[in-house]
Amino acid sequence: GAVVSQHPSWVICKSGTSVKIECRSLDFQATTMFWYRQFPKQSLMLMATSNEGSKATYEQGVEKDKFLINHASLTLSTLTVTSAHPEDSSFYICSVLPGQGVETQYFGPGTRLLVL
Amino acid sequence: AQTVTQSQPEMSVQEAETVTLSCTYDTSENNYYLFWYKQPPSRQMILVIRQEAYKQQNATENRFSVNFQKAAKSFSLKISDSQLGDTAMYFCAFMKLQGAQKLVFGQGTRLTINP
Numbered sequence: 001g002a003v004v005s006q007h008p009s010w011v012i013c014k015s016g017t018s019v020k021i022e023c024r025s026l027d028f029q030a031t032t033m034f035w036y037r038q039f040p041k042q043s044l045m046l047m048a049t050s051n052e053g054s055k056a057t058y059e060q061g062v063e064k065d066k067f068l069i070n071h072a073s074l075t076l077s078t079l080t081v082t083s084a085h086p087e088d089s090s091f092y093i094c095s096v097l098p099g100q101g102v103e104t105q106y107f108g109p110g111t112r113l114l115v116l
Numbered sequence: 117a118q119t120v121t122q123s124q125p126e127m128s129v130q131e132a133e134t135v136t137l138s139c140t141y142d143t144s145e146n147n148y149y150l151f152w153y154k155q156p157p158s159r160q161m162i163l164v165i166r167q168e169a170y171k172q173q174n175a176t177e178n179r180f181s182v183n184f185q186k187a188a189k190s191f192s193l194k195i196s197d198s199q200l201g202d203t204a205m206y207f208c209a210f211m212k213l214q215g216a217q218k219l220v221f222g223q224g225t226r227l228t229i230n231p
Contacts, residue, residue: 043221107161
């Protein structure tokens with residue numbers, strides 16, 4: 001399967017600051033990446049679909065101006081949590097859909113965000 | 117819209133036993149994939165097994181196999197000879213092939229393998 005990295009693996013920040021999370025596909029070029037959020041003991045909630053070279057598609061209820069997504073290349077997508085608040089504390093996971101016959105999403109290890 | 121339902125929030129079995137996790141889904145699509153993902157305490161999502169809807173043969177991966185009943189929209193996972201390392205959350209997921217290829221997840225089943 002595809003190897004996906006995320007950086008950082010965990011981050012603690014003060015309320016009001018912005019945090020950037022990187023998602024890299026290490027062995028596939030991916031035109032499509034996905035960002036999820038997961039609360040403790042719950043399932044994954046899709047936040048947005050990140051498309052290389054175009055604007056991300058956000059799920060209903062997800063604030064576009066709050067969660068900025070940039071898919072700058074075929075191997076890198078970033079999620080920026082702007083003006084973070086304690087309620088943004090969560091586990092954020094990205095996934096890669098290689099496409100071209102590989103119709104399976106492979107996940108990064110996740111990023112734990114704690115906003116104080 | 118598609119929905120995926122896992123009706124067993126928690127399950128617990130002894131090591132070496134066989135366990136079956138249930139999953140049902142609802143869709144009007146004809147072409148889709150179904151997946152089982154495992155999330156151990158590290159929280160890394162790991163693909164366990166995949167089933168293409170157009171294939172009648174049930175997928176198998178070593179100790180893991182599925183019972184795919186397309187007409188009943190059922191997709192259960194059987195784990196044979198369970199091991200301590202199988203302890204994890206298991207998520208059933210659906211992905212249609214046309215349009216936005218988003219995964220739709222079930223609520224998850226927490227599986228504990230006891231020594």
